[in-house]
Amino acid sequence: MKSGWRFPILASVAALIGILIGASTAYAAAATPAGTLAAPESFSSIADPDKRSAALFTELGKVLTHPRCMNCHPAGDRPRQGDQRRLHQPPVARGADGQGLESMRCSSCHQGANFDPGRMPGNPIWHLAPREMGWEGKTLGEICAQMKDPARNGGRPVADLVSHIGSDALVGWAWAPGAGRQPAPGTQKQAGALVDAWVKTGAVCPQ
């Protein structure tokens, strides 16, 4: 008697799993394990080019909204630090050139390379993103619109974002941040490939 109603339930569960698998194929990014990035090819099943482009940017958003990137794209003049995104200590400000005040320059502590014994991150061109490139507190759609706007992206054509994210040395630090800091998801090359695919599909922003 019990087996009589087990069958329909099992069949329903199987059908539901099938539907979910079908849906997740179209949005491979959603199933990507934490700390990784989906390849652009995995979005090919999204037929609508606009939706595919927006999905590519959404995947890239895992990098853009990661503490390694967001900490130095603050809404104000003071960066944040660490995986918990605490306000930077000691208290520092961007200054006129984005590299600190006269009394405390970024390079005073952030030298040419990470110094793990002191838990100090470093890069030869360490500096804050300009104020107009602040991402903190914004939705992914707002960040996307900002990145496409030459007035708020450093005067870059959208195509230039491929090399900026895919090969810029300071951006690349996000994937090699030193001990005690979680790297950005995936690799810089994979992030660059996502930007490239996003640009080639029309650079559509997610809602």
Next chain:
Amino acid sequence: MTALALTINGRAYGPTEVRDDLTMNDFLREFLGLTGTKFGCGAAQCLSCAVIVDNPDGTSVTNPTCIIPAVGFNGKVIRTVEGHAKDGELTALQKSFIGHFAFQCGYCTPGFLNEGQVLLERLARKPVARADLEKTIGEALDGHLCRCTGYIKYHEAVRDVILADPKRYLI
């Protein structure tokens, strides 16, 4: 191991081989015995470890030493708290610190002294208006922590030196 050579308080040191993971703070305190530079938080957040770096262009900045490798100072010219007084004569800023009893435990004093000295030298090159002085001092000393909460006294001590010679430091 990497070779390190630098100038500290006008005296040349090295070249000497040091470990790449040796901090500048340990080099000063443990290798050279210059213990005036303190080790506080170990994370560049209190700046009791700050020393003065004299740049080739004539400007100077303070640098924490607890989170920076000693080899990062290779070729640099620096000053520590031991280098302020000349021939036993304290500087105007040191005297002002004493006059204001600007320190209690004294642990943060070397960092504040170095920062205040850098500010005085900067103002001598680029004077500011009297109206901007309080903000300028505040910004300069902002990163330094004093567990005894002597901030106002430090601020006043620096300000007194500046106001004692307004033609030099103020527009």
